[in-house]
Amino acid sequence: MNHQQTVANTSRRAFLKTSTAATGGLIMGVSLPLLGAGAAQAAGTVHTPNAWVHIADDNRITLMVARSEMGQGVYTSMSMLIAEELNVGLKQVQVVAAPPAAVYVNALLGAQITGGSTSVRDGWDKLRVAGAQVRQMLLQAAANQWSVDVASLKADQGMVTGPSGRKASYGQLAEAAAKLPVPDKPALKDPKDFVLVGKRTKRIDTPAKVNGTAEFGIDVKLPGMVYASLAQCPVIGGKVVSLDAAKAKSMPGVIDVVQIPDGVAVVAASWWQAKKARDTLTIQWDEGAGAQLSSEGMINSTRAAAASAKPIEIAKPQGDVAAALKGAAKVVEAEYVQPLQAHVPLEPMNFTAHVNGDTILLVGPTQFQQGAQGAVAAALGVKPEAITLKTTYLGGGFGRRLELDFIVQAAQISKAVNKPVKLVWTREDDFTHDFYRPVAVNQLKAGLDASGKPVAMHFKVASQSVTQRAFGLPANTLDPFMAEASVPGYNIPNTQHDLVIHDAGLRVGYWRAVSHNMNAFANESFIDELALAAGQDPYRYRLSLLEGKPRFANVLKLAAEKAGWGQPLAKGRARGIALMEGYDTYMAQVAEVSLNDAGEVHVHRVTVAVDPGHMVNPDTVEAQIQSSIVFGMGAALKHQITLEAGRVQQTNYNTFQPVRMFEAPKVDIVLVQSQEKPGGIGEPATAVVGPAIANAVAALTGKRIRRLPITAEALKQA
Numbered sequence: 001m002n003h004q005q006t007v008a009n010t011s012r013r014a015f016l017k018t019s020t021a022a023t024g025g026l027i028m029g030v031s032l033p034l035l036g037a038g039a040a041q042a043a044g045t046v047h048t049p050n051a052w053v054h055i056a057d058d059n060r061i062t063l064m065v066a067r068s069e070m071g072q073g074v075y076t077s078m079s080m081l082i083a084e085e086l087n088v089g090l091k092q093v094q095v096v097a098a099p100p101a102a103v104y105v106n107a108l109l110g111a112q113i114t115g116g117s118t119s120v121r122d123g124w125d126k127l128r129v130a131g132a133q134v135r136q137m138l139l140q141a142a143a144n145q146w147s148v149d150v151a152s153l154k155a156d157q158g159m160v161t162g163p164s165g166r167k168a169s170y171g172q173l174a175e176a177a178a179k180l181p182v183p184d185k186p187a188l189k190d191p192k193d194f195v196l197v198g199k200r201t202k203r204i205d206t207p208a209k210v211n212g213t214a215e216f217g218i219d220v221k222l223p224g225m226v227y228a229s230l231a232q233c234p235v236i237g238g239k240v241v242s243l244d245a246a247k248a249k250s251m252p253g254v255i256d257v258v259q260i261p262d263g264v265a266v267v268a269a270s271w272w273q274a275k276k277a278r279d280t281l282t283i284q285w286d287e288g289a290g291a292q293l294s295s296e297g298m299i300n301s302t303r304a305a306a307a308s309a310k311p312i313e314i315a316k317p318q319g320d321v322a323a324a325l326k327g328a329a330k331v332v333e334a335e336y337v338q339p340l341q342a343h344v345p346l347e348p349m350n351f352t353a354h355v356n357g358d359t360i361l362l363v364g365p366t367q368f369q370q371g372a373q374g375a376v377a378a379a380l381g382v383k384p385e386a387i388t389l390k391t392t393y394l395g396g397g398f399g400r401r402l403e404l405d406f407i408v409q410a411a412q413i414s415k416a417v418n419k420p421v422k423l424v425w426t427r428e429d430d431f432t433h434d435f436y437r438p439v440a441v442n443q444l445k446a447g448l449d450a451s452g453k454p455v456a457m458h459f460k461v462a463s464q465s466v467t468q469r470a471f472g473l474p475a476n477t478l479d480p481f482m483a484e485a486s487v488p489g490y491n492i493p494n495t496q497h498d499l500v501i502h503d504a505g506l507r508v509g510y511w512r513a514v515s516h517n518m519n520a521f522a523n524e525s526f527i528d529e530l531a532l533a534a535g536q537d538p539y540r541y542r543l544s545l546l547e548g549k550p551r552f553a554n555v556l557k558l559a560a561e562k563a564g565w566g567q568p569l570a571k572g573r574a575r576g577i578a579l580m581e582g583y584d585t586y587m588a589q590v591a592e593v594s595l596n597d598a599g600e601v602h603v604h605r606v607t608v609a610v611d612p613g614h615m616v617n618p619d620t621v622e623a624q625i626q627s628s629i630v631f632g633m634g635a636a637l638k639h640q641i642t643l644e645a646g647r648v649q650q651t652n653y654n655t656f657q658p659v660r661m662f663e664a665p666k667v668d669i670v671l672v673q674s675q676e677k678p679g680g681i682g683e684p685a686t687a688v689v690g691p692a693i694a695n696a697v698a699a700l701t702g703k704r705i706r707r708l709p710i711t712a713e714a715l716k717q718a
Contacts, residue, residue, distance in 0.1 A: 051103045052082060052130040054096075059158055059171035061086070061093045066104035067123075068097070068114040068367050069205060070345075070394035070401070071627075072682045073620035076203045080196045080616055081123055085131025085189060086170075087156045090196070090204055097391040100369040100384075112370040115402055115510060117583040117680020120616055124678050132186035134177075138170055141177035191614070191675065200619040205393070216393045217364035220352045222420040226255055227271040228413045229278040230423060232263040232433055235287040235646035236507060240264060244282035251277040258416040262405065265413045271424050290505065291646040295340060295439070298504040298643070302441045303335075306462035311498035312476065314459075314483045319494030324456030328447025332533050336444075336522040337707040339640035341437035341511055342648075342656065347395020348430045353410040354420035355380065360387045360411060361420070365394035367401040375404040376411045398631070399510035402470075403435050431656065432648040435509025436641055438464035442522030446492075452534025453544070454492045461486060461519060462500035464508045475501075481510065485519040485582050485687060489552040490527065490545035506643070512631060516582045516687035524578040524691035525706065528698065538695060539565050539577050551611050551676075552579060555588040558609035558670045563590035570594075573604065576695025580688050583680030586611040586672075589629075591665075591692035593700060599712035601637055601697055603665040606689060611672035612679040618671055621681050626667050628685035630659050636690040637709050 054062040063082050067074045075095045083090055098104045100112060107126070108118040135155050142160040143150035145168075153162045161167045191198070208214035233239065245257040248266055253273035258265050264281055268274035325331060351364035353376075360382065366372045369389055377384040394401055410423040425433075440463040447456040467473040467481050478499060486497050511517070531541035539560045546553040556579050560566075563575060572594045579588045592605040606629050615621050638657055642649045650656040690708065698704045703718040 051101075052127065053086070053134045055134075055170050055174040057171045057174065059169040061088060061158065061170065063093050063095050064098040064104075065095050066098040066112065067106075067119040068365070068369075068391055068394050068397065068401070070114070070365070070367070070397040072119075072624060073203050073617065074114065074119045075205050076201060077120055077616045077620060078123055078127060079204060080201060081120075081127035082131040084194060084196045085128050086135055087195075088158050090201065092158055095204065098369075100373045100389050104369070111368065113402065114367045114397070115399060116514075117585075117682045117684070119682075120678045121584065121680055124614070128188055129186060132188050133183055136183050136186045137177040137180050138173050140180055141173045142166075142168055145173075145176065197616050198614070198618070201617050203620070209393075214393050216347055216395050217350045217352070218347055218395065218424065220363045220392060220422060222352060222354055222361075222363070222422075225352065225420040225422055226267050226269060226417065227274045228265045228267045228410070228421050228423045229271065229274040230260075230263050230265045230409060230413075230425070230429070231278050231281055231283060232429065233285045233287060234432065235285070235290045236433060237290045238285045238287040241284040241286050243284075247280040248277040251280065253277075255419075256417050257281070258413060260409060260412040260416070262409055265409070265416075265423070267413060267417050267419075267421060271422070275426065287646060293505050293643050293646045295640075295642040298439045298506065299337060299339070299441065302439050302462050302464075302502050302504055305502035306441050306443055306460060306500050309462075309500045309502065311460060311500050312478050314478065314486050314497035314499050315495075317496045319456070321456045321458050321494045321496045324494040325445065325447040325458070328455055329450045330448040330533060331445065332448065332526075332530055333443075333445045334526055334529055334704075334706060336442040336518075336525060338440045338518045338521065339642070339708065340439055340506070341635055341639055342431055342434045342641050342650070343398045343400035343509070343511060344427075344430055344434070344653075344656065345394075345396025345398055345400055348427055349400070349406040349425040350423060351407045351410040352420065352422040353407075353414040355411055355415040355418070358382065358386055362387060362389045362407060362411065363392065364407065364410075365392050365397070365401055366404075366407060367394070367397050367399070368404065371402070371404050372407045375408050379408045380411055380415060398512040399514070400434065402510055405433075427653070428651045431651050434641075434648075435466075435507050437511035437517070438466065438508040439504055440515075440518035442518060444522060444526045446526070446530055448530065448534055452530075452536055452541075454490070454530055456494035457492050458496045458498075459486060459523070460498040460500065461515075461522070462502050463515070463518065464504050465501045466508050466510050466514075468501070468503075469507060470509070482515045483519070484514060485516040485523065485580050488523045488527070489549050489579070489581055490542070491547060491549070492545070512628070513582070513683040513686040516580065516684065517632075517635070517690065520578070520580045520582070520687040521690045521694065521708070524580065524688075525694050525704070528576070528691075528695045529704065537566075538699075542577070542579060551586040552581065555579070555586045555609040555611050555672065558672070559588035559590050559607050562609065562668055562670050563592070563605070563607035565590060572700075574696050574700035576692045576697070576699055578688050578690075578692040578695060580684060582684040582687060584613060584677065585679030585681060585684050587684050587688050589685070589688045589692040591689065591696045593693060593696040595700070595715075599715055601693065601710055601715075602663070603633060603637075603693060605666045605668065606692070607668045607670075608685065609670040609672065610681070610685075611674055611676070612681050613674050613676035614678045615671070616678065621671060622669050624681045625669055625685045628683060629667055629689045630664055632686035632689040633659050633663075633665075633693070635686075635708060636693050637711070640709055
């Protein structure tokens with residue numbers, strides 16, 4: 001995309017300027033494909049981190065991890081990639097969250113972003129090359145000092161050893177190594193020789209989270225810090241007309257009441273004092289155009305846009321869909337609707353800022369380091385280099401912490417009171433001022449031949465573009481983050497895939513698995529409907545359409561076999577199956593469901609077969625699948641955000657109930673051992689579980705629910 005290319009080019013230029021500024025001995029620079037050959041130089045001092053590897057003279061090894069840790073295990077997987085090539089164990093290294101810097105740009109997203117299940121995919125070559133470069137430089141430094149052939153040396157467990165019992169620690173060699181040329185193409189380890197990568201590995205952040213030393217944003221404390229609670233318009237986008245803060249200012253602990261563009265903040269010695277005083281504010285709001293919004297109206301306007309707006313091609317049409325539909329033995333049509341969804345991570349939005357004259361310190365949980373630095377610089381009128389950003393652990397993200405609103409708010413409040421400020425949102429703030437997953441309307445039409453096989457399919461999705469809002473994607477331009485999983489892997493001779501971008505009026509954001517959710521739900525529900533129309537078994541029907549698609553067919557077969565597809569089930573239960581490729585990962589799921597006495601869907605078991613390519617940590621792969629399934633179940637069975645007069649009606653977990661432990665299914669996972677390039681694993685299972693459940697419910701009840709969530713009320717009305 002154009003905006004991504006611009007960010008990447010800017011990053012290259014910035015890094016070229018800064019990478020040559022450091023001088024001295026220790027730091028191991030790396031030459032990365034993103035930056036161009038020779039862009040990074042070995043530079044720095046013994047106490048200044050480089051791009052990825054910092055080796056202190058006492059042999060302490062620090063790995064700079066450029067992706068945010070929000071429970072997905074990225075500190076461990078990224079460390080494993082570098083440690084593998086350095087030939088050190090994870091216990092020999094410590095991890096530091098990388099600051100904003102061009103070298104840390106995620107090449108798949110064009111910015112320093114954690115999202116899109118890209119961490120391992122982006123780091124697979126980049127970090128192994130970085131580790132191999134450092135290893136090769138250390139070996140060469142030792143060879144030079146000892147006047148021996150570098151081939152006679154070995155680097156292992158933080159030591160270089162050579163002939164006649166010679167040995168030196170990495171720390172002893174690092175300064176000399178840093179003065180050597182950075183090798184462009186270091187020899188990478190053969191996967192068969194991997195010691196860490198591909199092995200089940202305990203997460204390195206678990207001990208700190210268990211003993212309480214892990215610092216999340218909400219734990220941050222700075223000297224002299226005060227707290228802020230922010231009142232925002234109940235309708236997103238509204239502005240303050242008038243304010244009476246007299247009572248709030250008189251309350252215990254209150255330091256100040258300040259107005260910023262997004263609302264009115266009460267600053268106090270403790271957060272509870274700030275919140276109690278905020279509750280006494282008398283604010284008149286101009287609610288703006290958003291006060292006219294309703295969730296049902298947003299769905300209706302999206303449906304109308306699908307019917308009237310000129311579509312954008314998602315993929316080049318294949319064959320002649322119109323002619324094939326006209327000649328089909330049977331035509332099947334269906335519409336699928338998905339509502340707004342909220343992110344609501346367990347840790348509510350918070351950030352700590354200290355605006356101190358011309359310098360700014362930002363500390364907290366973010367998925368977008370460069371964006372945070374840039375947004376605050378723009379809001380406060382300072383240069384980005386005046387801002388120091390430190391990333392803490394994230395208490396969940398799911399895409400919400402790609403947004404920058406709460407970070408800018410904290411900085412604006414700090415500037416107003418001239419003190420370090422921690423801004424903490426309430427849970428209700430989180431629910432009612434999110435950047436929501438957009439409404440989606442998918443319309444599908446297919447023609448079947450006399451044998452029931454599809455000869456044509458027309459796919460259309462209408463929704464809102466997050467990328468237009470967040471990154472200025474030009475109008476009438478394909479947003480790839482709306483088209484994910486829109487083209488399934490099935491062999492259908494005549495196909496057309498269209499996208500309609502419609503602004504439904506509410507701010508929207510990237511939500512775990514993004515458009516895979518809406519498109520996989522539509523495609524996999526529809527293929528089940530085609531199997532029913534053809535009078536065929538849904539699993540066998542899918543398999544018949546996958547000739548020449550071995551990775552698709554393999555995970556489909558494995559999931560069906562593991563789940564016991566076709567074997568009898570207990571009375572009142574049924575199975576449903578779904579298949580998808582997303583983030584270069586191939587996945588099939590089988591859901592086994594029943595209805596409880598209240599008519600609600602209960603998911604007993606989800607069987608997953610996944611081919612994610614080369615795995616770094618299989619233990620994390622399984623954990624991500626398990627968490628994604630529970631996350632996706634919430635959207636499939638319970639969750640939706642509704643608006644009335646522009647106001648979000650779900651304000652806490654009592655009206656947006658998460659999947660509880662007793663509701664969580666047994667999850668059986670089959671991991672395909674593969675030497676293919678790594679795929680992403682943090683998100684795809686979220687998108688596949690919805691249609692698997694919907695298909696199981698249809699098999700159980702004979703009722704096809706095409707609008708999520710699948711509630712007891714929806715089943716009654718179907």
